Amino acid sequence: MLNLSFSEDQELFRQMVREFAQTELAPGYLERAKREEAPREEFRKMAELGLTGINIPEEYGGQGADYVTIGIAIEEIARADINCSYPIAVGGLGGGAFLKHGTPEQRETWLPKITRGETLLGLALTEPGCGSDAAAMKTTALREGDGYVLNGEKSSISFVNCATDFFLFAKTDPKAGARGVSCFLVPMDAPGLTTSIFHDMGCKPIGRGALALKEVHIPASSLMGQEGRGFHLVMEEFDYTKVLIGLMCLGTAQAALEDAIAYAKERKAFGKPIARFEGVSFLIAEHATRMEAARLLCYQALWLRDQGKPHTKEASMCKWWVPKISAEAIHDALLIHGHLGYSDEYPLEQRWRDVLAFQIADGTAQIQKIIISREILGREYLPY
Amino acid sequence: MKNEEYRNVWVFSEVKEVALELLSLGRQLADSLGVELGALALGNGAEAQASEYIAYGADRVYVGQHPALSRFSVEPYTDLIAGLAGQHRPEVLLIGATKRGKELAPRVATRLGTGCAADCISLTIEGESRALQVERVVYSGNALAMLTYRNRPQVATIPPGIFQRREREENRPGEIILAELPIREPRTRVREVREKEKGSVNIEAAEVVVSCGRGLNHPEDIQLIRELAELLGAEVGCSRPIAADLQWLSEDHWVGLSRHKVRPKLYIACGISGQIQHIAGIRDARIVLAINQDDAAPIFQSADYGIVGDLYQVIPALKEAYQRIVKRES
Amino acid sequence: MPEMIVCFKEVVDERELKVNPKTQELMTEGITRKISDFDLNAIEEAIRIKEMHGGRATGVIVGLPECKPSIKKALSMGLDRACLLSDPAFAGSDTLTVAAILAAAIRKLGPFDMILCGEASTDGFSAQLGPSLAERLDLPQITAASQVTIEGNQVVAERSLDDGIEVVEASFPVLLSVTKEINKPRLATLKQILAASKKEVLEWKAADLGLSTDAVGLQGSPIVLKRVAAFRMERKNIRLEGTLAEAAERAIRELLREGVL
Numbered sequence A: 001m002l003n004l005s006f007s008e009d010q011e012l013f014r015q016m017v018r019e020f021a022q023t024e025l026a027p028g029y030l031e032r033a034k035r036e037e038a039p040r041e042e043f044r045k046m047a048e049l050g051l052t053g054i055n056i057p058e059e060y061g062g063q064g065a066d067y068v069t070i071g072i073a074i075e076e077i078a079r080a081d082i083n084c085s086y087p088i089a090v091g092g093l094g095g096g097a098f099l100k101h102g103t104p105e106q107r108e109t110w111l112p113k114i115t116r117g118e119t120l121l122g123l124a125l126t127e128p129g130c131g132s133d134a135a136a137m138k139t140t141a142l143r144e145g146d147g148y149v150l151n152g153e154k155s156s157i158s159f160v161n162c163a164t165d166f167f168l169f170a171k172t173d174p175k176a177g178a179r180g181v182s183c184f185l186v187p188m189d190a191p192g193l194t195t196s197i198f199h200d201m202g203c204k205p206i207g208r209g210a211l212a213l214k215e216v217h218i219p220a221s222s223l224m225g226q227e228g229r230g231f232h233l234v235m236e237e238f239d240y241t242k243v244l245i246g247l248m249c250l251g252t253a254q255a256a257l258e259d260a261i262a263y264a265k266e267r268k269a270f271g272k273p274i275a276r277f278e279g280v281s282f283l284i285a286e287h288a289t290r291m292e293a294a295r296l297l298c299y300q301a302l303w304l305r306d307q308g309k310p311h312t313k314e315a316s317m318c319k320w321w322v323p324k325i326s327a328e329a330i331h332d333a334l335l336i337h338g339h340l341g342y343s344d345e346y347p348l349e350q351r352w353r354d355v356l357a358f359q360i361a362d363g364t365a366q367i368q369k370i371i372i373s374r375e376i377l378g379r380e381y382l383p384y
Numbered sequence B: 001m002k003n004e005e006y007r008n009v010w011v012f013s014e015v016k017e018v019a020l021e022l023l024s025l026g027r028q029l030a031d032s033l034g035v036e037l038g039a040l041a042l043g044n045g046a047e048a049q050a051s052e053y054i055a056y057g058a059d060r061v062y063v064g065q066h067p068a069l070s071r072f073s074v075e076p077y078t079d080l081i082a083g084l085a086g087q088h089r090p091e092v093l094l095i096g097a098t099k100r101g102k103e104l105a106p107r108v109a110t111r112l113g114t115g116c117a118a119d120c121i122s123l124t125i126e127g128e129s130r131a132l133q134v135e136r137v138v139y140s141g142n143a144l145a146m147l148t149y150r151n152r153p154q155v156a157t158i159p160p161g162i163f164q165r166r167e168r169e170e171n172r173p174g175e176i177i178l179a180e181l182p183i184r185e186p187r188t189r190v191r192e193v194r195e196k197e198k199g200s201v202n203i204e205a206a207e208v209v210v211s212c213g214r215g216l217n218h219p220e221d222i223q224l225i226r227e228l229a230e231l232l233g234a235e236v237g238c239s240r241p242i243a244a245d246l247q248w249l250s251e252d253h254w255v256g257l258s259r260h261k262v263r264p265k266l267y268i269a270c271g272i273s274g275q276i277q278h279i280a281g282i283r284d285a286r287i288v289l290a291i292n293q294d295d296a297a298p299i300f301q302s303a304d305y306g307i308v309g310d311l312y313q314v315i316p317a318l319k320e321a322y323q324r325i326v327k328r329e330s
Numbered sequence C: 001m002p003e004m005i006v007c008f009k010e011v012v013d014e015r016e017l018k019v020n021p022k023t024q025e026l027m028t029e030g031i032t033r034k035i036s037d038f039d040l041n042a043i044e045e046a047i048r049i050k051e052m053h054g055g056r057a058t059g060v061i062v063g064l065p066e067c068k069p070s071i072k073k074a075l076s077m078g079l080d081r082a083c084l085l086s087d088p089a090f091a092g093s094d095t096l097t098v099a100a101i102l103a104a105a106i107r108k109l110g111p112f113d114m115i116l117c118g119e120a121s122t123d124g125f126s127a128q129l130g131p132s133l134a135e136r137l138d139l140p141q142i143t144a145a146s147q148v149t150i151e152g153n154q155v156v157a158e159r160s161l162d163d164g165i166e167v168v169e170a171s172f173p174v175l176l177s178v179t180k181e182i183n184k185p186r187l188a189t190l191k192q193i194l195a196a197s198k199k200e201v202l203e204w205k206a207a208d209l210g211l212s213t214d215a216v217g218l219q220g221s222p223i224v225l226k227r228v229a230a231f232r233m234e235r236k237n238i239r240l241e242g243t244l245a246e247a248a249e250r251a252i253r254e255l256l257r258e259g260v261l
Ligand SMILES: Cc1cc2nc3c(=O)[nH]c(=O)nc-3n(C[C@H](O)[C@H](O)[C@H](O)COP(=O)(O)OP(=O)(O)OC[C@H]3O[C@@H](n4cnc5c(N)ncnc54)[C@H](O)[C@@H]3O)c2cc1C
Pocket: A122, A123, A124, A125, A126, A129, A130, A131, A132, A133, A155, A156, A157, A158, A159, A203, A208, A357, A358, A360, A361, A362, A363, A364, A365, A366, A367
């Protein structure tokens, strides 16, 4: 039986998050977006509302809800401020990873801190020399005594300006490919770890930057899951962050489209509101159509995850397509605003620059299409 | 009791100036019904007020002077007004819609088992039934409701300031009646009365905004805008040039597409041309009053009320009118 | 440990109201419904009092059966239970009869110390229900409360009046109506939303309250709502002509008539 409605609880939750986001986050979005400063005060408020532990069980102080519910929160927060929605996506990722791969001690230690918003976990996979082909990473984690020593560089990592810890991927077996990769929990203040911040065209508050690791000693208890299974962990957890990224972009595009609708009704040209020209209204109609389809795709993928069903293909579909159509919708919303849209006093160009990040972050469109093709055509038709 | 057994129009407000406005409205209603106009004067100095009320149109004034009435308190006032209305059975009872009047009227109506319509801005009599028809603003200002009554007395509260008092008539005949009725002591006790403090700038939450644009000539002239704002309990807003280019006000005051979107009940635009970038920030204002010396300024198309004139003259005139009508200072 | 009753109402979201361009009628169908703004403040105040002094807060609402999501929202915020008074016979009730329905339900709920209302609703905005209910239940009333403290078995409240602040006190039981300045209503967390499903919701009809169906609704109400006409949503574009003084005077009177000053 097909039922495409959210539950009453989810609707009420959406309403609460919207109220919060529109009153607490939306007004300051543009101003914050121009600064390379993490929105700490906003994170704190989100944690207070329980938004940092939506999928974490109640015994760890979380909300114990499903992935569809995280999606709702992300979409609503992003409608107000995309940069504030990213930590929820990543928080969700951290929660999920501990639940599946963490030891009981790790769960006890980390999950309550994530739900309280005290811990913000970044994810350090990409390196200067490899991104799409992450298995080619050069960073090493070699056994020494009862711990590991890390050496190498991670590049293009979000939350370098505010994370407390990182899931950091490094090779415990430098000679092996993907199977040599392990995942570690590395605190930001680990001796030997230094950071540098990039100056980006958008998403400035998420503080993308690099981590340099020079003889960083960490205890054996920092290993997440098993040695050599790090890559597997990434693949599993990335599935649904791809969907959340889709909803982040969609929420942002929704805000832009709504602005364009209001403006088109107001702005007059040739004696009429421009909304009466089909050259304008059809644009709005087309984007609204694509966005509706995108929304269904995203929630379907999250629903599949909630049902414990495979969703690798759907997640990759979300990841390549939704950021793209969102950027296109914002682009047209900007053009509907005429010269005004081009000004940085108005959030359209900012939203556009922000969503572009997510055509790259977490895997480019090409990589997603490789995954989708593999799922559809079979592994034997991969080019390598 | 049948409706026909009720006659006459009564008015009451604990604020004398409001009572005078109600007398003028009450007089019209009483004349169209062909009945007498009664007024209630309660508390200290009620007797002196009574003769004033007659001079302003009352045919009969009921005076209550119990110590419990010396300052307004809803319970004894209800006892007296409902008691008198129960005895004399007016068909219409108009009460001034001050905050105090608004807590009183529904209590009186409920005690009398009748209905009350709040904040009526138009009142007429329907010929046949002699029933009062009233109009009131509802849905946060988006609509006008028309109501009528089945029972008597028909109680309505009337906002201060919207009806003008009549000319005073010396030696108008009228009767003063001393009201003796059982009154209970109030169960609420007043501990303290003090002035309201002024809140901080939050233009997006402001109920009234007085805004200025490049029509101002000098930075000192912001004072003119401030004075009007203060009088109306409003926040000061401005167009982009005032905040961004001239920097006569901080960005907290900047209204429009690229800063604050406001949703006040009333937005007064002084010397603002009304470009769409500004208008986009006041879309949700309930009422816009524009003051601009250029008859063709686009702001007038985005305004509910417009005054064409020099803001340096119009603003003082507005202040004067407000003081006279609302604050009742001459 | 005060026993509290909170009266709240469901209204259409006035920001979504549309006007039928042909008939000039207000279109209220299919519009999001919400808890009336100041009633959220009343709910919040009851929860704060509960957090400081203990006690219990019961929400009471006269509304359509479809108002369940609003009830859930109120329970998520922290009310302990709710009581929905719904009956087709209640349709068309004015303040007098809504107060009668509420009074009957409140009596049936048992002894209480405080009733909290919003100062006024966002649709009818008459600010009448509190005083009318206080009269029905023979209670002292404190309207327009902008700050409330409990001292033993009495309430001390600041009232925001036209001409200043009045600080008043009254012993339990008492009815208060609160302004939006009194507090900032909280947002429920997901956990609270989920927990609200387990809270008790009583549902009573006219018969359960011992009310005859003639005494309520359209038949029982002295006030008859004849018509609701939308204001034109477009700006009125009225020029105020005449001398400066005349134009200024007309402006002030029009603004008072509009209820915006
Ligand atoms: C805002 C932002 C935040 C980020 N945050 C993080 C983070 O927190 N943690 C983290 O680890 N990384 C993060 N990244 C890095 C991101 O995951 C990588 O940038 C991404 O995986 C692509 O890697 P790359 O940049 O090295 O591009 P490359 O892999 O060098 O690719 C360059 C181009 O070649 C294309 N390409 C590569 N291989 C193929 C192929 N087989 N077929 C067709 N085309 C191909 C790619 O699609 C791309 O267009 C972030 C990136 C951005 C922009």
